[in-house]
Amino acid sequence: MKKLISLVIVALIALLSACGGANQTSGADKGKSSETLKIGAIFPLSGNLALLGEESYRGVELAIDQANKNGGVAGGKKVELIKGDAPDPEAAQSEANRLITQQGVKTIVGSYSSGIANAASEVTERNGVLFWEYGAVADSITDRGYKYVLRTNPPASYLSKMHIDFIKNYVAGKLGKNLGDIKVAIAHEDSSYGTTIADEAEKLAKKEGIQIVTTQPYSATSNDLSSIVLNIKKAKPDVLIVVSYLNDAILLHRQSKELGLQVPVVIGSGGGHDMSDFIKGVGDIGNGIFDVAFPQYLINQDFTPGMKEFIEMYKEKYGELPRSGHSLVHFMGTKVLLDLIDKVGEIDPEKLREAANKYKVEPGKTVTGWGVKFDPKTGQNLLSQPYVHQWVDGKLYAVWPENVAVKEPQIKK
Known part of the structure; x- marks a missing residue:
């Protein structure tokens, strides 16, 4: 009987050792890049x-x-x-x-x-x-x-190119103006994001003979952009290009409404302008605003x-x-x-x-x-490319170029 018990104990020890060894191997294997x-x-x-x-x-x-x-x-x-x-x-x-x-x-x-x-x-x-x-x-x-x-x-230069291409190939005709008569203002937050897009847009506009009537940099953390808005209002642009994050985008457009700034065509540049929180923050003010950005969801599938x-x-x-x-x-x-x-x-x-x-x-x-x-x-x-979108009735639709568009761009003269 004692011999039998001893054999059982030895067998159990061997089994537990085997299990422990298997677990150790499995743990080691998990750490390997092969797994x-x-x-x-x-x-x-x-x-x-x-x-x-x-x-x-x-x-x-x-x-x-x-x-x-x-x-x-x-x-x-x-x-x-x-x-x-x-x-x-x-x-x-x-x-x-x-x-x-x-x-x-x-x-x-x-x-x-x-x-x-x-x-x-x-x-x-x-x-x-x-x-x-x-x-x-x-x-x-x-x-x-x-x-x-x-x-x-x-990159930013591709976004800037889309801004200028859209103005050149669509906006100017809809406003009934020659390209050289189009006046463009730029407002941008002053980090590398906003500065790069704004600088490149200025260069491309100059090549096309488009007038940049004012460029207004600002801090994205600012809690008052009224001076920026008033400077843009004074310049009387046909097109306003805005490069913003979310909070500053909401602030800029709210203060534009309060101060009576009216621009026929407003074009955002991704960032805050393509977020659902943007339209929640500005309400009806946002309808009609364009956005040159990464692809959004209401697009040609x-x-x-x-x-x-x-x-x-x-x-x-x-x-x-x-x-x-x-x-x-x-x-x-x-x-x-x-x-x-x-x-x-x-x-x-x-x-x-x-x-x-x-x-x-x-x-x-x-x-x-x-x-x-x-x-x-x-x-x-x-082969990456931004597209032009527009806020219509609280939704952001792809509108240009035609291969991605699900709506026609809406521009009021």
Whole structure:
């Protein structure tokens, strides 16, 4: 009997040892990149930029959720998203260092904000880590000659070009004026976002012979823009280009109404102008305002395949409709990255950059309608494009160019 009990105890010890060993092996395997692929994400999730920062992050999260649900990438590997909160450039550098040194990530995505993107990408470049930008627009992000930077979204110069093209090819005719007689005013917040778009718009307008009658920079944190409004009113423009974040956009348009500023054509530049919170904040004042921006949701879905599915996924996960197109473009950019990882089979910055240089998608084949073709010298996607939208009855519709439009632009002379 004693012998039998001893045998049972030995067997139990052997079984427990085997289980412990199996668990240890499984835990070790989980940490290996062959099982889980880590992607870092840097966004302003707190502070003044948090609203659009969070909206942008949601797009990344949805793309990775979708990939994992569909079996992963690169032969069934799951993707783990490790986020970092960067409300300002200093925090962006700190978070980039943390993700690289402590988490061991080899690629980082972001970031919505140009200041954050510039700061984070300095760190990734020094460390040979690939940085993917999906939403920040400053041209400097891809103009510095960095090897490890790729951007899927259009830069500020593309937005400025769309402003001028729209004025030249549509607005002037509808106002019944020659291009040289059109008077344009620009109001912009004074960070790299607003300054870059405004400066480029001025250059392009000058080339076309369009008059810029006044340019009014201001701080996005200002609580009084009446002097800006009065200066614009004095200049009597036919067109007002506005580059703003959310709160300053609402303030500017409210004070324009209060001070009697009337401009036939007002064109926003993404940022606050394409958020549902903007129209809530300005009410009927917003109807008729144009917005040159990333693709929004009331758009020709024949040119943006997958749009309906994206909206459904968003609503299911977050319990509301998307708040702006920022989540959409970050979803699209992450889909490109995941596709490249799937082709390469791992997260290797050198291999991914090489694969990206050969990657090609025609316009009208992605959820944003953008094509994909990276410039080998800069990492900029040459086939991305902003569109012109307009607020009509509290909704933001794509109106120009024709391949994305679901409504005609409405201009009152």
